Amino acid sequence: MISTRNTTRSTALAALFAALLLAVGAATAVSLASASTAHAHDQLISTDPADGAALEAPPEQLTLTFSGEIQDIGTTVELVDAEGAEHAVDLAADRGDLAITPQAALPAGDYTLSWRVTSSDGHPIEGTVDNGGAVEFSVAAGGDDAASASEATASEVPAEASESALNPDDPATSGPVELELDDSNAWVAPLVIIGLAVAAIAAVVVVIAKVRNQQK
Known part of the structure; x- marks a missing residue:
């Protein structure tokens, strides 16, 4: 029983770590893409x-x-x-x-x-x-x-x-400077980050629930 509990806990920790890596990686990718676009204009x-x-x-x-x-x-x-x-x-x-x-x-x-x-x-x-x-x-x-x-x-x-x-x-x-434009897609990056964070949290919650059910 102890071995099973340790295994399930290790699985939960691994899932949590992977979810956090996914969220951080996505946020970094979005930030880099936004920065690249901001500096792409000609001068x-x-x-x-x-x-x-x-x-x-x-x-x-x-x-x-x-x-x-x-x-x-x-x-x-x-x-x-x-x-x-x-x-x-x-x-x-x-x-x-x-x-x-x-x-x-x-x-x-x-x-x-x-x-x-x-x-x-x-x-x-x-x-x-x-x-x-x-x-x-x-x-x-x-x-x-x-x-x-x-x-x-x-x-x-x-x-x-x-x-x-x-x-x-x-x-x-x-x-010269860039003209200030109304970028209608400016809200996309924050929504992507929020969505990934929610998905990561949901995955962790599911894994924790399964671990608790197996421990009962």
């Missing part, structure tokens, strides 16, 4: 001209380069001058590059380029003045005045500015 990694660049002549084209291939949906760009006037541009996406071509030569002055794209995982990301992801640059000579300027290219920037490419992993660097 802006460089701009031409660089943020803060001082150009001698107006740029014929501006380029935003992202860490992944952006989708050809939901892309919007706003190029405004210091007075808030918007300048029309043409857009062309090629894998991770977004080419922005002003429809007319930009006059001399300061400019701000705000943008919004859809990353390769389907989530929109944006760069604005508010989140620090907008690109700002200045043009010394615009329109006909640019012809008399020294032989400067549209992408010419000071050496210091050219080394300041945006680094999304550097907390000291302001950069």
